[in-house]
Amino acid sequence: MSSTQMLKGIIDGCILAIIHEKEVYGYELAEKLEQYGFDSFSEGTIYPLLIRMQKEELVSSTLKKSTAGPKRKYYTLTQKGEDELQQFIARWEKLQSNVNLCLRKQ
């Protein structure tokens, strides 16, 4: 059981929360997640996830020039994304309490 397996379905919510705060581009997102304590986030995780989320219409993107390299694709939340974030928060709260209930018994 690896640490990474625990993230399934959870990074999505974290990403929604980060984008909600301020529009970000993929590379920046990976850095932020590391700042928040997640270790070494692969772009092989981030980019496919953002593409999937855009397909699901949770986020939308716009290209903007950069002075330090190629164009950046900035993401913002759609209304559907905002709703999904709220639902994620509710699920996360419930998960936390369920798991902690299991753990505190022992």
Added chain:
Amino acid sequence: MSSTQMLKGIIDGCILAIIHEKEVYGYELAEKLEQYGFDSFSEGTIYPLLIRMQKEELVSSTLKKSTAGPKRKYYTLTQKGEDELQQFIARWEKLQSNVNLCLRKQ
């Protein structure tokens, strides 16, 4: 993003915690998890998981007669399982604080 996806790698830890408390059999485990708030736990999840955990020598099992049906396979933690439980708890604490850090920003 379904609710169930969030469980990946987390049920393992919950199961370790429950078995640590008292030896249990699979069917009982599914009921307990439901009591703890997880909704409708499939045996198609529980049994393969217990078998996998036994292969990894985290748990061991013994068959015991039942008055209400076929024999029950009771599981207990091995020393390796106890160690894994402690490691899971550490990972879970870290995950909680990371995710909450993301969420509280918004």
Added chain:
DNA sequence: ATCTATATCTTGCATTACAAGATACCAAAT
């Protein structure tokens, strides 16, 4: 005998985190 509740297991599928690598762009140094 039949039915119901209990109990375990197997097969196959969908999801998804990630490693590894490919591609490309810009600025500054050589």
Added chain:
DNA sequence: ATTTGGTATCTTGTAATGCAAGATATAGAT
């Protein structure tokens, strides 16, 4: 001009795993 290094995105393939669906079996009650 060319090279180098940092920035930035995307694709392919793989492994892990929760779960639905169904098969199998036992014990007690009707």
